[in-house]
Amino acid sequence: MTLSASGDLVLLVVSAAAGLLGALGGVGGGLIIVPVLTLVFGVDIHVAAGASIVSVIATSSGAAVAFLRDGWANIRIAMFLQIATVIGAIVGALVAPDVPAQILLLTLGIVLLISVAMQVARLNDEPGAEAPAASPDPLRLGGEYFSLRLQRQIDYRPTRVSAGFAMMAVAGVISGLLGIGSGALKVLAMDGLMRLPMKVSSATSNFMIGVTAAASVGIYVARGYVDARLVAPVTLGILVGAVVGARLLPRLTNRHVRLVFVPVLLAIALETLLRGLGVNV
């Protein structure tokens, strides 16, 4: 792979856009940057995943600074579910080199489509109002956050914790396999299965992504898939985008967040799926 100096600048700008979208949607920028690197820049998918998995740590850590300050991330939920995501991520990264690129692209396309479907399905769902505060909570996973928009504190408790845990293991495998944060699958587990408020799910997911990514990045480095020349512009760009996104998020309602996110992801998802199926568009 030969990247010119101007190519590096293009990568920087594209990565900044990916980081911004990722932070606003509660998913890592990796979900966007892996297909872009693979399909647009012609990077080997494992090297793209290696660059992405590092940048995903930056996205998660950068955004989590703001999320933690705002008190949305739930550390207990994150730590408990990380047991599942970390084991999954190690397994995913170990098997990734043996999985054909077409299969990886297909999987990537499917994860992207799931993300888009999730955003569309829950477009009009108001978070918080449905929080099942009376469900049992032996692991003390419940919490509260202050809604800027509703101007009151919202208490919540998770439901279907084992199903959420299992889903997190799957999210971990996908993360290790594709070098993405699997934020969409994490949000799906927390917001869909465990019925946590959307913003708590998003913030906790973002918080977990860095640790999940750290579990597979060592394997990517050991196998020579982390190329610093590629990772530098990608990581810097995504970091800037993610920090800006995290600052913007509290000012936006969920509808706005998703409306920005949906069409862009849909286009990338369809392109990735088609390439995974061997169709060049």
Added chain:
Amino acid sequence: MTDARLERLMSLVLAIGVIVSAVLITLGFAASFVVGWAGSLTGAALRAADATDFSGLLSRLADLQPLAFAQAGLVVLIATPVVRVAVTALGFWRERDALYAVITLAVLALLVASFVFVR
């Protein structure tokens, strides 16, 4: 609720890790425009540097190689979540929350194993 203090501490760890790594990567990235990714600001003769090889990082940093700065930034970035988990374990321990101290230590052990045992 001391969770708030723990959250502030973790926020600090994350911010320091990200800022230090971003500065290192930016230095490496900027310097690569001056002498190229394969060059060195000291003009020292280089052995062929493989961008995916992290070995000899300190001596390559001393040679002011752009690649070494970027790689050092990546190492700091990768270490940040691991340190964050360690700090969280300590926080739960100090709160005498045995259940979550153990859960967090299990996560830490898995992370360390992924770096040490997997090749």
